[in-house]
Amino acid sequence: MEKRIVILGAGYAGLVCALQTRKYLNSSDASITIVNKHNYHQLITLLHETAVGARSDRSLRIPLQKVLHDKNVEIKKGTVVKLDPDAKQVKLENDETLTYDLLVVALGSETEYFGIPGLKEHAFTLKSLNQARLLRAHIESCFARYPLEHKRELLRFVVGGAGFSGIELVGEFADALPRLAAEAGVPLELVEIYNVEAAPGILPGFDPELVKTAEESLKARGVRFMTGVPITQVEPGLVHLKSGDTIESETIVWTGGVRGNQIVVDSGLETDPRGRAKVDEHLQSVNHEDVYVLGDCALILNEQGRPYPPTAQLAWQMGAACGKFLYHDIRGGLKEDFKPNIAGAIASLGRKEAIGKIGKSFKTTGKMAYFFKDASNYRYLNKIGSVFTNR
Ligand SMILES: Cc1cc2nc3c(=O)[nH]c(=O)nc-3n(C[C@H](O)[C@H](O)[C@H](O)COP(=O)(O)OP(=O)(O)OC[C@H]3O[C@@H](n4cnc5c(N)ncnc54)[C@H](O)[C@@H]3O)c2cc1C
Structure with a gap:
């Protein structure tokens, strides 16, 4: 039957x-x-x-x-x-x-919000297409509002979590925010990107040499890392850290669990x-x-x-x-x-580069790593019989 x-x-x-x-x-x-x-x-x-x-x-x-x-x-x-x-x-x-x-x-x-007060209520997350659209609309509105309101927190972007998805998002921010600033007529030097992570370093568990490459690349594009610093509370427009410091920001994205x-x-x-x-x-x-x-x-x-x-x-x-x-x-x-x-792991660092390990020991960085990442996406699309998506 x-x-x-x-x-x-x-x-x-x-x-x-x-x-x-x-x-x-x-x-x-x-x-x-x-x-x-x-x-x-x-x-x-x-x-x-x-x-x-x-x-x-x-x-x-x-x-x-x-x-x-x-x-x-x-x-x-x-x-x-x-x-x-x-x-x-x-x-x-x-x-x-x-x-x-x-x-x-x-x-x-x-x-996973780990019970951090206010995090669920006030942070963006990135687990669905609709959430990504919401975040994009918010970022654009921050740039559109700045010339009218002149609030620095509109141009301060905080990503909580420096695992794979946090670092990939930070890389995209580092590449996209200069364009958005130029379009809004906002001086780029006013834009700040923070990556806050409770663990002592970024990309926990990843190859140390590749982590160093990622950190250097992102720092060179203006990303400020705060590692070993748990977020303890989030209020509208304000992130509290265990160190006692606070970050005034209209945008916190939580990727930490x-x-x-x-x-x-x-x-x-x-x-x-x-x-x-x-x-x-x-x-x-x-x-x-x-x-x-x-x-x-x-x-x-x-x-x-x-x-x-x-x-x-x-x-x-x-x-x-x-x-x-x-x-x-x-x-x-x-x-x-x-x-x-598990064939390996590749993290993108923006549109032009990535870092990754393929197999047990082959390390790749830069454009080549990005190419491998793109190729793995096409391999998947091929598997589900949908290779021709619109970019
Ligand atoms: C920003 C980001 C970047 C990532 N990058 C990578 C990467 O580079 N490489 C990698 O290997 N992994 C990556 N991951 C992790 C990867 O996306 C997940 O591990 C993967 O999506 C898990 O697949 P899944 O089928 O278990 O769940 P999902 O892909 O999340 O699918 C779950 C499905 O269930 C549906 N659903 C959920 N709840 C309900 C409900 N109540 N009723 C009906 N339908 C429901 C959802 O709409 C969805 O279609 C990334 C994740 C994020 C968030």
Whole structure:
């Protein structure tokens, strides 16, 4: 009898899972429904570029219909509000209830605010295309308002967090703000970019030589780093630091932490303290074997027993593996354990350069590294059959 597979989330993990599952299973084996907040897939790894106007919104928005139209996958635009794995039910915001035989949860992550007062209320975040658009509109309004109001805090931009996404955003700021200043007739020397990080250095865990290159490049373009300085509170227009200092700024963007999706935490699937579902070597929830959890909302440990950082690369590999696992659930046969194959990590530093490590030891910087980063994006687009996006 035909099984019902429901996939929640059409991000990197969910979309690749839908495509891969259809490679192995035809419609008489299983129906597939993919549920997503929007009717498009978003290229989250490029949000920092669109947040400063360096890349069009359109190029980051891939209509699900375009990718899935011939795959016999039902696309359901809707917001999941509740999972009930005991009843095998999913509730949507419009009160619709979906039932399933096999469920794939790929709802991504949420921002971790670490309980810092005012941070959630007053900081921008960068986890969706709409948030990137909001930030872009705000930055433009700061430049438009300055000639009228002459408030220095309009030209002071603070990025909280110096991990991958924080540094990539700072790099975009460093490249884009001179253009925005020129367009608004604002002297560039009045524009300030701060990167505030609680850890002792930027890009924790990254190769020290590459970190130095990144720091030098960004400092040369005017970025001021404040490391080893936790943010303790945010008020409208004011960031408080543990050192006792404050920064007056109309723009704080928080990139300092992620946690699993709250819907997963509330569902009764076993999670860790950061809200990520615990899964076995086949990506099945440890307490509900008919539920697969993929991408940022799953906890995967490396050989040292430490969680893999949440990346798009890991998410789509999990999506691809899950397609095969679903095949075995339905057609039988032995499942091979999921083993991530992390090709490397590349952080962009603005439009023209990047730093990265490919494989275990190959280090790359500058334009070449940026080229590799772009190539990995095209590789992904090719994988989902959508290589021709509009830049
Ligand atoms: C600015 C930035 C830059 C990054 N750069 C890189 C990079 O260079 N390389 C890299 O490998 N990783 C990068 N990452 C991390 C990467 O984007 C994530 O690890 C990846 O998106 C995780 O994929 P996912 O499928 O788990 O979740 P997502 O891609 O977030 O997909 C989740 C999907 O679920 C949908 N959804 C969420 N909640 C609901 C709901 N309640 N109901 C219905 N639908 C819902 C969302 O709309 C989305 O479509 C970056 C992240 C950010 C924020």
